[in-house]
Amino acid sequence: MDKIKVEGLNLFYGSYQALKSIDLTIRAREITALIGPSGCGKSTLLKSINRMNDLVEGCRLEGTIEVDGRNIADLDVNGLRKQVGMVFQKPNLFPMSIYDNIAYGPRTHGVKNKKELDRIVERSLRQAAIWDEVKDNLKKSALALSGGQQQRLCIARALAIEPDVLLMDEPTSALDPISTAKVEQLVQTLKKEYTIVIVTHNMQQALRIADRTAFFLQGELVECDQTDVIFNSPSDARTEDYIRGRFG
Amino acid sequence: MSAWKENGAKRMFQMAAGMAVVAVFMICGFLFANGLPAIHEIGWLNFLFGQVWRPGAEQFGIFPMIVGTGVVTLGALVVGAPVGVLCAVFLVYYCPKQLQAPMKAIVNLMAGIPSVVYGFFGLVVLIPLLRHWTQTSGMSVLAAAILLGIMIVPTIISVSETALHAVPQTVYEGALALGATKDRAVFFTVLPAAGSGIFCAIVLGLGRAVGETMAIMMVAGNQAVLPNGLLGGVRTLTSNIAMEMGYAADLHRQALIGTAVVLFGMILAMNALMAWVKRRIAS
Amino acid sequence: MKSLTEDHRMVKKIQSKKRKRISFGQIVVWTSALLTVGIALAIVGIIFWKGIPYLTPSLFAWTYTSDNVSLMPALVNTLLMLVVSLSIALPVGVAGSVYLVEYAAPGNRFVHLVNLMVDTLAGIPSIVYGLFGALFFVQFFGMGLSLLAGALTLSIMVLPTIMKTTQEALREVPALYREGSYGLGAGKLRTITKIVLPAALPGILSGAILAAGRVFGESAALIFTAGTLAQVAGSVTDSARTMAVHLYALSQEGLFLNETYASAAVLIVVVLLMNGLASWLAKKAERRREHG
Numbered sequence: 001m002d003k004i005k006v007e008g009l010n011l012f013y014g015s016y017q018a019l020k021s022i023d024l025t026i027r028a029r030e031i032t033a034l035i036g037p038s039g040c041g042k043s044t045l046l047k048s049i050n051r052m053n054d055l056v057e058g059c060r061l062e063g064t065i066e067v068d069g070r071n072i073a074d075l076d077v078n079g080l081r082k083q084v085g086m087v088f089q090k091p092n093l094f095p096m097s098i099y100d101n102i103a104y105g106p107r108t109h110g111v112k113n114k115k116e117l118d119r120i121v122e123r124s125l126r127q128a129a130i131w132d133e134v135k136d137n138l139k140k141s142a143l144a145l146s147g148g149q150q151q152r153l154c155i156a157r158a159l160a161i162e163p164d165v166l167l168m169d170e171p172t173s174a175l176d177p178i179s180t181a182k183v184e185q186l187v188q189t190l191k192k193e194y195t196i197v198i199v200t201h202n203m204q205q206a207l208r209i210a211d212r213t214a215f216f217l218q219g220e221l222v223e224c225d226q227t228d229v230i231f232n233s234p235s236d237a238r239t240e241d242y243i244r245g246r247f248g
Numbered sequence: 249m250s251a252w253k254e255n256g257a258k259r260m261f262q263m264a265a266g267m268a269v270v271a272v273f274m275i276c277g278f279l280f281a282n283g284l285p286a287i288h289e290i291g292w293l294n295f296l297f298g299q300v301w302r303p304g305a306e307q308f309g310i311f312p313m314i315v316g317t318g319v320v321t322l323g324a325l326v327v328g329a330p331v332g333v334l335c336a337v338f339l340v341y342y343c344p345k346q347l348q349a350p351m352k353a354i355v356n357l358m359a360g361i362p363s364v365v366y367g368f369f370g371l372v373v374l375i376p377l378l379r380h381w382t383q384t385s386g387m388s389v390l391a392a393a394i395l396l397g398i399m400i401v402p403t404i405i406s407v408s409e410t411a412l413h414a415v416p417q418t419v420y421e422g423a424l425a426l427g428a429t430k431d432r433a434v435f436f437t438v439l440p441a442a443g444s445g446i447f448c449a450i451v452l453g454l455g456r457a458v459g460e461t462m463a464i465m466m467v468a469g470n471q472a473v474l475p476n477g478l479l480g481g482v483r484t485l486t487s488n489i490a491m492e493m494g495y496a497a498d499l500h501r502q503a504l505i506g507t508a509v510v511l512f513g514m515i516l517a518m519n520a521l522m523a524w525v526k527r528r529i530a531s
Numbered sequence: 532m533k534s535l536t537e538d539h540r541m542v543k544k545i546q547s548k549k550r551k552r553i554s555f556g557q558i559v560v561w562t563s564a565l566l567t568v569g570i571a572l573a574i575v576g577i578i579f580w581k582g583i584p585y586l587t588p589s590l591f592a593w594t595y596t597s598d599n600v601s602l603m604p605a606l607v608n609t610l611l612m613l614v615v616s617l618s619i620a621l622p623v624g625v626a627g628s629v630y631l632v633e634y635a636a637p638g639n640r641f642v643h644l645v646n647l648m649v650d651t652l653a654g655i656p657s658i659v660y661g662l663f664g665a666l667f668f669v670q671f672f673g674m675g676l677s678l679l680a681g682a683l684t685l686s687i688m689v690l691p692t693i694m695k696t697t698q699e700a701l702r703e704v705p706a707l708y709r710e711g712s713y714g715l716g717a718g719k720l721r722t723i724t725k726i727v728l729p730a731a732l733p734g735i736l737s738g739a740i741l742a743a744g745r746v747f748g749e750s751a752a753l754i755f756t757a758g759t760l761a762q763v764a765g766s767v768t769d770s771a772r773t774m775a776v777h778l779y780a781l782s783q784e785g786l787f788l789n790e791t792y793a794s795a796a797v798l799i800v801v802v803l804l805m806n807g808l809a810s811w812l813a814k815k816a817e818r819r820r821e822h823g
Contacts, residue, residue, distance in 0.1 A: 055713060057636060078250075081716035088714070092707035095730055104725070105715040140537065154711075161715055250718060257720045258634055264626035265641075268648040268694065271687045275655065275663050282666065334563035342560045351564065353806065358571045362748030362804040364779045365795050369574050372792075398570055403566075431556030457589060459656030461751040462779060486658045490751055492664065505666075508659045517652040523650075 003028040003165060003195045004049060008036055008063035011044060013056065018044045020219045028164075031187065031196045033210035033227070035203060037247065040216040041197045049197065050084040051077050057208070067165065082109055085163035089170045091150035093142040098134050098153065101142045105161035110116050128156035129186050148179025155186065159194075166190065168198040172205065184209050203243065207231055215239045276512075283509040286502030295451075295506060301472040303500040310507055312474045316482040319475055320464060321457040323393025324400055328457075329450050331397075332404025336449075339405070340412045341420075341434050359402035367466035370395040375467055378479075387469035388479045395463055400453035407452055411445020412438065419518065442530045451522050458514060461486040485511050575799055582796030585789040595761040600787050602794045604763045605777035608678070611748050611764055612757070612773050615682035615691065621739060623686075624693030625728075631694075633723055653691035657751040660688050664756035665789040678768040681757025685749060689742035697739065699728060700734025733816030740809045747801065750775040774798055 004026035026032050034042035044053070045236045051072060053059045065072050072080055082105075096196035102121045103111075111117055121138070125131040130152045134145075142153060150172060158166060168187070172180040176181050187196060188209055198205055206213050206227060213231070214224035215238075223236045234240045241247060287295045290308045298309015335355075343351060374395060379386035415438050423433035439446070463482075469481025470491060483491075489504050489511075496504055578685030592601040627645070635642045664684030674680040704727050712722040728735075750773075759780055772780065778798060781791040 049713065051712060052710065055710070067720060078716040078718055081714060086714040088707065088710065090707065092705070092711040094708060094726055104712070104717075106722060108717045141619070157711075203558065254718055254720050258630070261626045261630035264623045265628075265630040265635075265645050267623050267627060268645050268652060268690060271690065272648045272651050274667065275652075275659075275687075278666050278671075279659070280662055319812060331563045331566060334560050335567050338560035338564040342557060343564070349567065353810070354568055354571050356806045356810075357575070357799075357802060358567075360744050360748065360806055361574070362750065362775045362778075362798060362802075363784070364748075364750045364775050365578070365798055366574070366780045367796050368778060369578065372788070373573075373577060401567055429554065431554045435556060441745065455654050459654075459658070460659040461656065466782065486656055486751075489658050489662060490754075493665065493755060505662060507663050511656055511659055515656070516651070519650060519654050 001165065002026070003068065004197070005066040005069075006045070006049075006063070007066070007233060009045070009048065009065065010062040011041075011048060011053070012060045014058040019048075022221050024214060024221055024224060026165075026195060026197055028195050028214070029193070030211040031191050031198060031209055033206035033213045033215060034197065034199045034216060035206050035242075036202075036216035036222075037242070038201075039218075040217045041219040042214075043169055045075060045216070046086075046169055046197060046199050049165075049167055050081050050086055052086065077106075082161050083163050084165040084167060085158035085161060087151070087154050087158050087166065087168045087171050090174050091147060091154050093150055093153055093157070097139045097143045098145075099138040101153065102157050102160050105157060109161060124156040124160040125153075127159050127190070128152045129182070129189075130156060146179075148175050148182060151175055151179065151183060152186065155183070159190075163194070165195045165197070168196065168199055168204055170199050173201060180205075203231075215242060217242070279505055279509050279512060282502055283507075284504035286499060287506040287509070289499065290503060290506070295503070296510070299474065299486070303496065306499070308499070308503040308506075309469045310474055310485065310488065310503075310510065313483050313485045313488045313507070314510070315474055316468075317458060317484040317486070319389055319485055320392045320396060320468065320482060321454060323389060323478075324396035324457045325450065325454060327394055327397025328400040328453060329404060332401045332449070332453065333408050333446055335401070336405045336408035336412055337434060337447075338340065339409055339431070339438065342437075353403070355402050355405050358398075359406070363399065363460060363463040364466075366395060366399050367463035370463060370467040377380040382479055384479045384480070387467055387481055389468070389475045389482045390478045392468040392482060392484075393478075395467055396457050396460055399460065399463060400456050403456050404449045407449035408442070408446050411442040411449060414445060415441045444525050447525055448522055451518055451525075453516060455518050458511070458518075459486065461490050465490060535817075578792055578795045578799060581789070582792030582794070585793040586796065587793075590790060590793055593763070599783060600790045600794075602774065602777055602797060604761055605772050605774045606797075607763045608757075608771040609747060609773040609775075611678060611771065612682055612685070612753075613743055615678065615767060616685040616746050617739060617742060619682065619686035620689050620693050620742060624690050624738075625697050625735060628694050628697035628701060629723060629728075633719070633727065634696055649691045649694050651685065653695075655688075657688065657749060660684055661752040661755040665753060669756055674768065676756065676758030676760075676770040677768045678757055678764045678771045681753045681771070681773075682767070683745050684752055684756045688749070688752060689745050692742045692745060693738050696738025697731070697735050700731040700738070703734060704730045733812060733819070736812055737809060740805060742810070744802070744805055747805070748775055749773075749774075750779050754779070774801070 002025045006022050006024040009019055009022040012016065022045060034046065036042050047053050048061065048124065049065060049247060054077065067084060094104065099121055103117045106117060106120050111120065124129065125134060130149060133149065142150065142165055145153065172183050175183065190196060198210065210227045211222065213227045215222045215230060217238055222238050223230065230239060231243055234243060295308055295310060297311050298307065299311045300307045300309045301312060339348065339351060346360040370391060374391055375386040378388065378391055383530055419441050420438050423437040462485055465487045468483065468487065470483045470487055472483050475482040485507050489507050493504055538665055589599040590601055591603045592599050595601045595604045600784060631642050668674050668680035669676060670685050701761055708726050708730060709722055712726045753773055753776050759772045759774050759776055760770035761777065764771035779792050781787060781794060
């Protein structure tokens, strides 16, 4: 079934058109990868899904994005962002303890009971496969951890608000290979419960973990299909050129 | 509900920001409302260029005080600007690493010492010294200029330091790479490049000097006449206000407010000058 | 083939070039630095030397009399003045800065106007503030010479300091923090109060200490608004002299020279303590930024 439906999306930053007539469906409980060269609009599309683009001055949208059949422009933006979580390119943990970082989301959405928060924090950290590493140091500052651990913590933080969609904007581009592998493993287990859309610069990553892949070029969606179709028998010549590394 | 709270907060923050505007309007309003009519009554030329200040005889010429402010401030710049700029150069290019922190601590200390302490120091140390060397009363333009010069040094140092740091390292290294000695690179390449920033530092020091009251009052003699050379007594615009405000009444009082208006005008002119220089740097 | 002595001579020549020769520039800057340091140390040194021996208990008696010229009331009044004026200036200054940085679009005309006004306020001489305070608070609002009139006047005077440092501190908070908070579904107000302000706190505190320093050192503005009563203020409507005003009064009276030196010494010690606090906070903030 369709979790997210993008129809006729045109996005402008001032007079510059960043997205041209995008029609895309994201299926539930799948990993969809958005690939394409720098500046092709994949991050922009991602940020439109949870309306992070609302924060950008001069950003204008035409067309619709629907989550669970409802137009996101009509929804309360904070409620939308509770349902659609985001992990950013660089870990952006707050200068607080690990516990407070994870608890920030739930607290924002009304959870005040300490036992409840403890439960949520533990559950999220377990889901992010980092519980064992930090369980004795929950009160320590989150910024004292390594880059890979911080990013997994960001994933835990996003999971703590119990979204059903997880948007990930090049989550491993700042990480070393071992941390990258850990995060990829994590994402693959998460797909059982969450719909995941991941923007990646790294084609091999899409190949490794994505069920479906969408290829973007200069603001257009060139093609979207099952990952092995995109990589082995793409319909569009531009897709083939990108896959074969003829341009980057 | 949440949107209501959000908007309310935004309005509150906006009003707080507006307080600065309100404050300036209030200050200008009260000063101008009280001061301008007085100057008008005294006559602009009589006020600004009159050389006699004798409130008892309804004489309100502030020219001696304008000259007083000018002379003392100029003297302070002569004393403080070179030392301040050179100290900033020292801190950025010549100071050994271990001495940087102590030196900065001392500059911060100087910046923090209240003007009455400087005034007191001037009174009990500087004046007796001058008295000893010059056989005069010691309360003079010279004393005020020296003291004020010392007082503006920290301001000039910190702003000049920032200006020097703002010059890209590549400018300095480029000069050295062309074979210039360190002195040459610093004084003939970096320093000119930081020129407008240093100019701003000096203007800021100037502003501080113009606005200083207490310390000058304690060492300058305060005769309301044109200063008789470096060793003559002098009164500045600020001291004039401070000394007589306590007991002034009617036109006398409003003349003092008029003096404040003149000071205000001087400060605005200096701010405008700085803004103009800053715009030129940006372009 | 060159002889060994020729090589040796060349090496010596290079080595002598490397040996440090003091340049003219060095002389000039070192002289300025030593002059500055010398004068600073002379001021502090002389005042300490002449003043510290006279720091007797009677100088710290709770009640001021013309015999003990105690500075205690002035010290307490200074503290009260600090608390009242900062209680006004900090909330207004921080809130205003929050608007300018977090809500207003950059280049907005209102922002430009406010910053212009802030710069104007920053340049106004303290005696002019004193005059304004005397006209506006003391006379027009009928507060009389009082702690409140003085504090209100000073709060306007230090508003620029607070607003400039707070704006800078807020701008230094990484955009990533805000995005992270919004991404989790937090609204703007919550993001500002729970994430941005706490992160900017060290910078805001530095501004507060700078403002405190100005309040502490101020005399011209206070003489005409808070007056010179040398007793601990019983309420905000009482006249109250602060330490700086006290020192001025003492040196004008010219009677108790030793006690005046001692009072000046106390003033300098407070400045040292405040500077020390400020740099300790700055170092803590630095450490927090790096290791969290």
